[in-house]
Amino acid sequence: MPKFVLLWTDVSMWLLMAAVLAYVRFILVRPNLRTNWRKVFIDAPALCSSLVLVLCLLVTLLDSLHYRPLLPPAPGVANAPAAYDPRTRSVLDAGLWRLVESREATYSRPLSYVGFTKESIEVDGVVQRVAPRLKFGGAHLKDPATQWLPDIARLVATGLATGAVLAAVLSLAFLAVLARAQRRPLADCARDVWQQQTQVPWRAALGMLWLLALLGGAAAALAGPYHLMGTDTTGNDVLYQSLKSIRTAFVIGTLATVATLPLAVVLGIMAGYFKGWVDEVIQYVYTVLSSVPNVLLIAACVLMVQVFLDKNPELFETGAERADLKLFLLCVVLGLTGWAGLCRLLRGESLKLRELEYVQAANAFGVSHTRIMLRHIFPNVAHLMLIVTVLEFSALILYEAVLSYVGVGVDPSMNSFGGMINTARGEMSRDPVVWWSFASAFGFMVALVLAANLFADGVRDAFDPRARTFRVRLAPKKARGA
Amino acid sequence: MSGYLLRRIVYGALILLGVNLFTFFLFFTVNTPDDMARLNLGGKRVTQQAVEKWKVERGYDKPLYFNDKAQGSAQVTDTIFWERSVSLFALKFGRADSESAGDIGHEVAGRMWVSLQMALPLFILQVIASTAFALLLVMFRHSRLDFWGVVSCVLMLSISSLFYIIVGQYLFSRVLKLAPISGYAPGLDAIKFLVLPIGLSLLARIGGEARLFRAMFLEEISKDYVRTARAKGLAEQVVLFRHVLRNALIPIITSAGGYLPYVFMGSLVFENFFGLPGLGAYVIEAIGKQDFAIVRTMVFLGSLLYIATFVLIDLAYTWADPRVRLG
Numbered sequence: 001m002p003k004f005v006l007l008w009t010d011v012s013m014w015l016l017m018a019a020v021l022a023y024v025r026f027i028l029v030r031p032n033l034r035t036n037w038r039k040v041f042i043d044a045p046a047l048c049s050s051l052v053l054v055l056c057l058l059v060t061l062l063d064s065l066h067y068r069p070l071l072p073p074a075p076g077v078a079n080a081p082a083a084y085d086p087r088t089r090s091v092l093d094a095g096l097w098r099l100v101e102s103r104e105a106t107y108s109r110p111l112s113y114v115g116f117t118k119e120s121i122e123v124d125g126v127v128q129r130v131a132p133r134l135k136f137g138g139a140h141l142k143d144p145a146t147q148w149l150p151d152i153a154r155l156v157a158t159g160l161a162t163g164a165v166l167a168a169v170l171s172l173a174f175l176a177v178l179a180r181a182q183r184r185p186l187a188d189c190a191r192d193v194w195q196q197q198t199q200v201p202w203r204a205a206l207g208m209l210w211l212l213a214l215l216g217g218a219a220a221a222l223a224g225p226y227h228l229m230g231t232d233t234t235g236n237d238v239l240y241q242s243l244k245s246i247r248t249a250f251v252i253g254t255l256a257t258v259a260t261l262p263l264a265v266v267l268g269i270m271a272g273y274f275k276g277w278v279d280e281v282i283q284y285v286y287t288v289l290s291s292v293p294n295v296l297l298i299a300a301c302v303l304m305v306q307v308f309l310d311k312n313p314e315l316f317e318t319g320a321e322r323a324d325l326k327l328f329l330l331c332v333v334l335g336l337t338g339w340a341g342l343c344r345l346l347r348g349e350s351l352k353l354r355e356l357e358y359v360q361a362a363n364a365f366g367v368s369h370t371r372i373m374l375r376h377i378f379p380n381v382a383h384l385m386l387i388v389t390v391l392e393f394s395a396l397i398l399y400e401a402v403l404s405y406v407g408v409g410v411d412p413s414m415n416s417f418g419g420m421i422n423t424a425r426g427e428m429s430r431d432p433v434v435w436w437s438f439a440s441a442f443g444f445m446v447a448l449v450l451a452a453n454l455f456a457d458g459v460r461d462a463f464d465p466r467a468r469t470f471r472v473r474l475a476p477k478k479a480r481g482a
Numbered sequence: 483m484s485g486y487l488l489r490r491i492v493y494g495a496l497i498l499l500g501v502n503l504f505t506f507f508l509f510f511t512v513n514t515p516d517d518m519a520r521l522n523l524g525g526k527r528v529t530q531q532a533v534e535k536w537k538v539e540r541g542y543d544k545p546l547y548f549n550d551k552a553q554g555s556a557q558v559t560d561t562i563f564w565e566r567s568v569s570l571f572a573l574k575f576g577r578a579d580s581e582s583a584g585d586i587g588h589e590v591a592g593r594m595w596v597s598l599q600m601a602l603p604l605f606i607l608q609v610i611a612s613t614a615f616a617l618l619l620v621m622f623r624h625s626r627l628d629f630w631g632v633v634s635c636v637l638m639l640s641i642s643s644l645f646y647i648i649v650g651q652y653l654f655s656r657v658l659k660l661a662p663i664s665g666y667a668p669g670l671d672a673i674k675f676l677v678l679p680i681g682l683s684l685l686a687r688i689g690g691e692a693r694l695f696r697a698m699f700l701e702e703i704s705k706d707y708v709r710t711a712r713a714k715g716l717a718e719q720v721v722l723f724r725h726v727l728r729n730a731l732i733p734i735i736t737s738a739g740g741y742l743p744y745v746f747m748g749s750l751v752f753e754n755f756f757g758l759p760g761l762g763a764y765v766i767e768a769i770g771k772q773d774f775a776i777v778r779t780m781v782f783l784g785s786l787l788y789i790a791t792f793v794l795i796d797l798a799y800t801w802a803d804p805r806v807r808l809g
Contacts, residue, residue: 284496284497284500285500287497288497288500288501288504288785289504290788291497291498291501291784291785291788291789292501292504292781292784292785292788293781293784293785293787293788295750295765296765296777296780296781296784297781299765299769299777300505300508300509300777300778300781301508303769303772303774303777304508304509304512304513306521306772307513307517307518307521308512308513310517310520310521311513311517394640398642398643401642401644402642402643402644402751405644405751406750406751406754406765406766406769407766407769407770408769417642418644421642421644421645421648424648425648425755428648428651428652429652429656433652438648442641442645445642446637446640446641449640449641449642450636450637450640453636453639453640454636457636
């Protein structure tokens with residue numbers, strides 16, 4: 001039985017998941033919320049990007065179950081106490097254990113079967129400068145020069161086929177569910193979806209599903225016998241690092257925004273509702289906080305966190321726990337320094353709401369202040385909270401990279417996009433250039449941030465009646481010709 | 483007007499005081515000077531003498547708020563709080579924490595101009611470029627140009643500024659050899675070192691800005707006065723430039739001015755990457771060396787800039803829109 005390790009961010013992520021599920025239940029019983037969320041998913045980009053986000057969330061959650069495997073008992077020692085691996089693993093690691101294990105000596109190009117740097121090797125009694133074969137990447141090839149290309153083609157083909165089968169099964173299952181819900185024959189439903197006659201743009205979503213399945217299938221097939229994105233300076237698989245970085249980005253994006261909420265909501269509503277000196281004090285506090293340039297404020301706080309961790313080494317057992325605690329504290333710092341914007345917004349909204357008739361009526365009936373704020377003000381500013389939370393998510397992922405660059409981000413031992421970019425900086429100045437770490441970080445990060453941005457736009461359009469973002473729509477062909 | 487300015491200055495001073503108290507609390511109460519000394523000298527095996535010596539050298543051995551050993555006004559002035567926090571208001575920054583770094587005031591005075599050389603052209607060019615791009619999109623609204631323009635804006639704002647820096651440096655400095663990789667030279671030579679960071683910085687920010695401005699312009703364009711202007715036969719360009727641009731200035735000023743302080747401080751990654759010896763690079767070095775004195779000073783300077791900018795924004799409002807009265 002392995003020993004489960006409860007990391008701070010793991011617990012928070014799972015609690016957050018529970019909260020999200022509770023919110024989904026809440027949506028289902030509230031017709032007005034349901035209409036709004038329906039509006040989000042009517043937007044095709046938002047619907048497609050939510051698929052990407054769900055996929056990233058899945059990776060994050062798999063990577064948020066940590067344990068230390070039981071080591072086999074030492075030979076010859078009877079009744080030894082159970083010993084656990086000092087390295088903490090997650091379920092994702094276990095799934096990708098092949099990638100973790102297949103460690104090369106140093107750099108290698110994506111899909112390559114030889115190393116990046118040449119070495120002096122004795123071939124048939126003559127010392128030659130050649131690039132050595134990799135230990136794992138393409139190790140199954142006997143004559144790589146001729147077999148490599150057909151092998152790659154075969155792997156891509158099988159991968160694409162697997163992906164297509166998976167996507168076909170999922171699409172059919174989805175269509176069946178849709179047909180059942182609408183009580184119509186499946187063929188009719190499929191035709192409607194294909195001809196874009198449905199209110200929710202299911203065709204776009206299914207297209208995205210196919211794209212993801214095909215890409216994922218090909219990637220999974222290639223990642224088996226090769227290093228799909230190459231290896232880094234210590235020979236670690238870059239694809240694995242990128243997948244691990246998704247969790248770091250996701251944790252920062254979600255936990256840090258959630259950490260801003262308590263202060264922003266409580267203080268913002270209080271300032272708007274009570275006015276007078278409460279308002280003055282709260283305004284003063286958030287002006288002070290927002291007047292310090294953000295990077296500096298965070299840097300100052302993170303330096304203090306470092307001193308704190310230095311002083312209290314008893315708080316963590318392993319390096320992973322230390323890195324995780326640092327990540328958690330970074331999220332707290334980001335939360336405590338970033339609530340001013342939302343607070344200002346909520347204060348303004350509450351100022352307006354408190355003058356409305358229903359609040360005054362509640363007041364006249366002698367409802368207590370706390371209850372008015374809870375029952376009458378809060379539900380009416382909740383949509384702002386949601387919009388800002390979703391918008392902040394992508395901003396924070398981008399921010400993490402900058403903070404890691406400055407040196408106040410996540411622990412260097414933890415995989416993160418910021419860390420990858422940081423090392424890529426040196427690699428890009430090598431000759432010949434080592435571009436794959438950088439490209440990998442770039443691809444994953446852009447996909448994640450772009451999806452988050454598109455989703456956030458959808459949420460904002462659906463929930464804020466006044467925000468007119470003026471989405472671009474091409475005018476219909478006929479109208480343009482006129 | 484003068485009454486308004488006076489009030490803003492007093493409130494600004496109050497905020498600065500708050501910032502100072504906050505940083506002082508963070509740097510001296512949450513963590514004591516002893517902790518800082520240990521971290522700075524390295525590790526746990528530091529003798530108490532070394533810590534004491536370190537503190538004496540930097541004047542951190544004095545009492546925090548109140549010195550009961552001193553006489554008269556020295557009871558208040560001969561403390562860490564007075565020397566390290568109150569004296570910032572007189573722009574006396576003291577010496578840096580680490581051994582090699584010297585007087586902070588001297589460094590700041592020198593580096594300020596480098597930062598300004600980067601920040602000022604960047605700010606002006608950015609406002610012009612974003613406005614021009616947004617106006618172009620609005621001019622051809624609902625066309626292919628608009629559609630793909632906005633799509634590329636969304637794509638560009640989803641890319642971290644670090645990517646622009648790394649790719650830009652690789653492309654323009656290493657492959658095309660159009661600009662020096664990094665470094666700085668005073669005088670007119672500075673231009674060739676500044677072109678690339680400024681250009682890349684522009685590129686990194688234009689996506690978000692242009693999209694925001696486009697929305698603002700479209701908001702204006704749906705108003706009645708625009709219809710009237712068109713109805714009296716004005717050309718679309720005239721409507722856009724003379725009427726819409728003029729009226730959209732207020733939100734543009736708010737949004738552009740909002741990060742004027744960040745342009746100054748926020749180009750720190752760019753400065754560091756391209757080896758420009760400005761304030762931003764100074765901050766990153768200080769964070770790397772865990773030099774708390776420099777970080778504290780920069781926090782103070784940053785908020786000073788922020789407050790000054792907001793007064794400037796208010797003044798700009800009155801210029802952009804004569805209906806706005808400060809008072």
